[in-house]
Amino acid sequence: MAEELIGNCLIAQSGGPTAVINSSLAGIVTEALNHEQIEEIYGGLNGILGILREDFIDLAEESQQTIRGLRHTPASALGTCRFKLKKSQDFDRVLAVFEAHNIRYFFYIGGNDSQDTADHISKLAIERGYALRVIGIPKTVDNDLVATDHCPGYGSAIKYVATTVKEIAADNESMGQGDLVSILEVMGRNAGWVAAGASLAKRREHPNDPPHLIYLPEVAFSPQKYLDDVQRVLSKKKDCFVVVGEGLVDQDGNYLATASTQTDSFGHAQLGGAGEYLRAMAEQHLGIKARVAKLGIGQRAAAHCVSLTDNNESFMAGQAAVKAAVLQGETDKMVTLIRGDGDQYSCETGLCDLEDVANGVKMIPATWINDDGVSLNYQFTKYALPLAFGEMEVPFENGVPKFVQLNKMRVDRMLDPYIME
Amino acid sequence: MAEELIGNCLIAQSGGPTAVINSSLAGIVTEALNHEQIEEIYGGLNGILGILREDFIDLAEESQQTIRGLRHTPASALGTCRFKLKKSQDFDRVLAVFEAHNIRYFFYIGGNDSQDTADHISKLAIERGYALRVIGIPKTVDNDLVATDHCPGYGSAIKYVATTVKEIAADNESMGQGDLVSILEVMGRNAGWVAAGASLAKRREHPNDPPHLIYLPEVAFSPQKYLDDVQRVLSKKKDCFVVVGEGLVDQDGNYLATASTQTDSFGHAQLGGAGEYLRAMAEQHLGIKARVAKLGIGQRAAAHCVSLTDNNESFMAGQAAVKAAVLQGETDKMVTLIRGDGDQYSCETGLCDLEDVANGVKMIPATWINDDGVSLNYQFTKYALPLAFGEMEVPFENGVPKFVQLNKMRVDRMLDPYIME
Numbered sequence: 001m002a003e004e005l006i007g008n009c010l011i012a013q014s015g016g017p018t019a020v021i022n023s024s025l026a027g028i029v030t031e032a033l034n035h036e037q038i039e040e041i042y043g044g045l046n047g048i049l050g051i052l053r054e055d056f057i058d059l060a061e062e063s064q065q066t067i068r069g070l071r072h073t074p075a076s077a078l079g080t081c082r083f084k085l086k087k088s089q090d091f092d093r094v095l096a097v098f099e100a101h102n103i104r105y106f107f108y109i110g111g112n113d114s115q116d117t118a119d120h121i122s123k124l125a126i127e128r129g130y131a132l133r134v135i136g137i138p139k140t141v142d143n144d145l146v147a148t149d150h151c152p153g154y155g156s157a158i159k160y161v162a163t164t165v166k167e168i169a170a171d172n173e174s175m176g177q178g179d180l181v182s183i184l185e186v187m188g189r190n191a192g193w194v195a196a197g198a199s200l201a202k203r204r205e206h207p208n209d210p211p212h213l214i215y216l217p218e219v220a221f222s223p224q225k226y227l228d229d230v231q232r233v234l235s236k237k238k239d240c241f242v243v244v245g246e247g248l249v250d251q252d253g254n255y256l257a258t259a260s261t262q263t264d265s266f267g268h269a270q271l272g273g274a275g276e277y278l279r280a281m282a283e284q285h286l287g288i289k290a291r292v293a294k295l296g297i298g299q300r301a302a303a304h305c306v307s308l309t310d311n312n313e314s315f316m317a318g319q320a321a322v323k324a325a326v327l328q329g330e331t332d333k334m335v336t337l338i339r340g341d342g343d344q345y346s347c348e349t350g351l352c353d354l355e356d357v358a359n360g361v362k363m364i365p366a367t368w369i370n371d372d373g374v375s376l377n378y379q380f381t382k383y384a385l386p387l388a389f390g391e392m393e394v395p396f397e398n399g400v401p402k403f404v405q406l407n408k409m410r411v412d413r414m415l416d417p418y419i420m421e
Numbered sequence: 422m423a424e425e426l427i428g429n430c431l432i433a434q435s436g437g438p439t440a441v442i443n444s445s446l447a448g449i450v451t452e453a454l455n456h457e458q459i460e461e462i463y464g465g466l467n468g469i470l471g472i473l474r475e476d477f478i479d480l481a482e483e484s485q486q487t488i489r490g491l492r493h494t495p496a497s498a499l500g501t502c503r504f505k506l507k508k509s510q511d512f513d514r515v516l517a518v519f520e521a522h523n524i525r526y527f528f529y530i531g532g533n534d535s536q537d538t539a540d541h542i543s544k545l546a547i548e549r550g551y552a553l554r555v556i557g558i559p560k561t562v563d564n565d566l567v568a569t570d571h572c573p574g575y576g577s578a579i580k581y582v583a584t585t586v587k588e589i590a591a592d593n594e595s596m597g598q599g600d601l602v603s604i605l606e607v608m609g610r611n612a613g614w615v616a617a618g619a620s621l622a623k624r625r626e627h628p629n630d631p632p633h634l635i636y637l638p639e640v641a642f643s644p645q646k647y648l649d650d651v652q653r654v655l656s657k658k659k660d661c662f663v664v665v666g667e668g669l670v671d672q673d674g675n676y677l678a679t680a681s682t683q684t685d686s687f688g689h690a691q692l693g694g695a696g697e698y699l700r701a702m703a704e705q706h707l708g709i710k711a712r713v714a715k716l717g718i719g720q721r722a723a724a725h726c727v728s729l730t731d732n733n734e735s736f737m738a739g740q741a742a743v744k745a746a747v748l749q750g751e752t753d754k755m756v757t758l759i760r761g762d763g764d765q766y767s768c769e770t771g772l773c774d775l776e777d778v779a780n781g782v783k784m785i786p787a788t789w790i791n792d793d794g795v796s797l798n799y800q801f802t803k804y805a806l807p808l809a810f811g812e813m814e815v816p817f818e819n820g821v822p823k824f825v826q827l828n829k830m831r832v833d834r835m836l837d838p839y840i841m842e
């Protein structure tokens with residue numbers, strides 16, 4: 001047993017949500033209630049912004065029904081942000097706020113940028129001698145965090161994408177006339193995990209099922225090869241199903257199709273045009289009818305089509321964070337998901353150092369991509385299939401899914417307002 | 422009771438599929454088995470093309486499990502086409518094929534073009550003295566057929582669209598920073614029924630819930646009004662949810678944004694249709710970040726998110742077609758859906774003349790659209806809500822929905838091949 005640390009805990013969510021990010025929140029709250037060392041359970045609104053501003057709510061005041069309902073409510077129930085602490089005074093403020101509210105446990109649900117922030121906070125607390133335990137909980141549909149077998153949120157994203165591919169493919173195949181290139185643009189700025197997941201729409205033993213061509217950021221895009229690929233598929237059947245990750249890059253690593261010249265606050269290029277780019281190419285160079293669908297934010301929010309496995313693991317990751325902090329006295333760690341060795345899929349949680357995950361990006365292993373560059377082999381399927389497994393019954397009301405909303409009973413502020421520059 | 426007509430029946434599907442078009446097919450097959458007057462139950466592959474080519478399959482040979490599975494299988498299980506009979510020799514060929522196979526009952530599941538075709542076939546048979554009963558079964562996500570209260574396929578399309586709106590809206594609302602215009606482009610070239618259906622994402626008594634702005638083909642689009650509308654919404658909240666039907670038209674009835682290389686009146690290159698058009702306008706004229714999702718074919722194929730009401734009614738419409746033809750001796754009719762007068766939603770089937778439905782287009786009544794031109798009033802909600810009501814449990818296998826495929830045991834051809842010009 002670790003040294004006992006008594007105080008309040010703070011939970012926050014950061015970055016782009018997933019369909020199951022609130023399941024991790026529910027896991028943390030549920031587990032925190034089991035430990036007397038945790039006195040108050042606070043939620044910080046809108047990620048790190050809410051911490052700077054002391055925008056805290058009392059999560060223990062929420063009804064049990066609401067906490068249970070978080071498991072089928074998409075988006076970040078606490079609100080989120082894309083804001084990166086940079087200046088040392090921002091970090092000073094965070095610690096001042098923690099001290100003022102006696103925050104001794106900080107659980108941060110986010111991607112690699114968020115884990116980087118958590119790492120800095122944790123290290124600063126150690127340096128200042130402020131007793132604080134910081135545990136990150138991974139989330140990202142992009143599945144690109146290192147050190148964990150996979151990321152909470154990914155299994156649900158690919159279940160939704162593969163389901164959509166299968167449905168659209170059935171429609172394409174039922175059309176009796178004319179060649180068609182059917183394009184689906186999916187998420188994935190730096191890695192092609194979501195695009196690759198579309199291959200789960202193929203039935204086993206049917207490698208020629210749609211999607212026929214999957215373009216991944218891991219494979220430098222060649223316009224001529226794309227046109228050749230499409231023609232090869234259309235020489236055998238009348239429709240060609242293309243899945244493309246938004247972050248398609250050329251051989252020099254430049255994005256091929258940006259929807260605008262803007263960049264976000266992290267300096268990421270704002271993407272969105274890869275599907276339209278491929279459609280225009282097929283129509284202009286091959287004279288073939290092409291159409292595009294772009295699922296957009298639906299991919300990270302489709303609570304009506306989550307993976308039960310993913311949902312359960314997201315909850316479990318939240319629970320594990322609390323146990324690691326309270327029982328093992330861990331800090332400066334992120335919860336990881338570890339896959340069992342057996343033939344039957346199993347998963348348990350582990351821990352890694354926050355700094356190990358903070359700035360890495362995990363790509364699809366080159367050995368999982370077939371030589372054609374546009375399909376995945378059995379190693380990917382073996383990896384991804386169990387993550388999308390199982391369905392969850394979600395409540396509907398008046399024809400649409402029913403989500404919960406937190407009551408958000410505010411915690412009194414203790415400090416002067418913080419002026420952000 | 423009508424005069425007894427003994428012979429074979431032929432079922433075909435035409436035009437764009439829906440998520441429940443096969444439920445009507447299942448309804449026809451199931452009901453046909455109840456009537457001794459119907460000897461063989463044939464399916465024509467790829468709509469009218471399969472009839473010209475004598476591409477028939479024996480539907481009575483399909484397993485009961487397959488017929489039941491049609492109820493959760495999207496796309497046209499028999500295949501479909503977009504082909505309109507025009508020349509008189511095409512019609513002659515249809516009757517010759519019918520005669521060769523002793524087809525006495527013809528059930529055609531389709532939209533207004535298909536009902537027009539069925540009307541011509543029916544009238545020609547009467548003219549030639551060939552005993553034939555022709556009944557059309559409506560289907561279209563566009564919901565734009567006249568003479569029926571609503572169309573099979575529509576309720577499922579709006580359930581999927583409204584679900585997606587609610588999920589994306591939750592994500593938008595959880596983002597802590599910055600103004601955002603979130604745009605969803607949906608189907609509907611001539612009428613705005615699908616776009617209007619997005620309003621089911623609003624909770625009752627919460628008229629300010631997303632979607633905030635709905636642009637319908639029924640209302641001439643004004644670029645300046647759009648910019649004003651967005652700014653009005655953003656003066657009250659940080660995100661503006663826009664739904665736009667693909668068939669947006671200006672005051673002269675011209676499509677504003679076709680998926681081609683045209684430029685609009687602002688000089689924007691038009692690549693992605695109506696959604697991309699509105700995105701570019703918001704970013705360039707207001708300097709506000711905007712993003713688009715385009716559900717595409719998913720809207721008519723999302724079997725994993727069908728309306729139970731719609732599915733049941735589609736099946737019922739198929740059954741009603743058989744009963745009308747066999748028991749009542751009807752021909753040259755289309756099955757209609759008739760809403761009950763009571764406060765509680767109820768629906769039964771009726772019949773209308775094929776020629777009444779053949780070439781009409783039903784728009785949203787002007788009195789259902791609010792004066793702001795971008796929202797629907799209670800009359801629309803009262804109309805649409807029951808159609809999206811109820812969920813259906815669909816089987817999944819390996820993480821994705823499980824669809825059935827017909828065995829397609831071929832019926833021997835009786836005639837020489839038909840040369841189509």
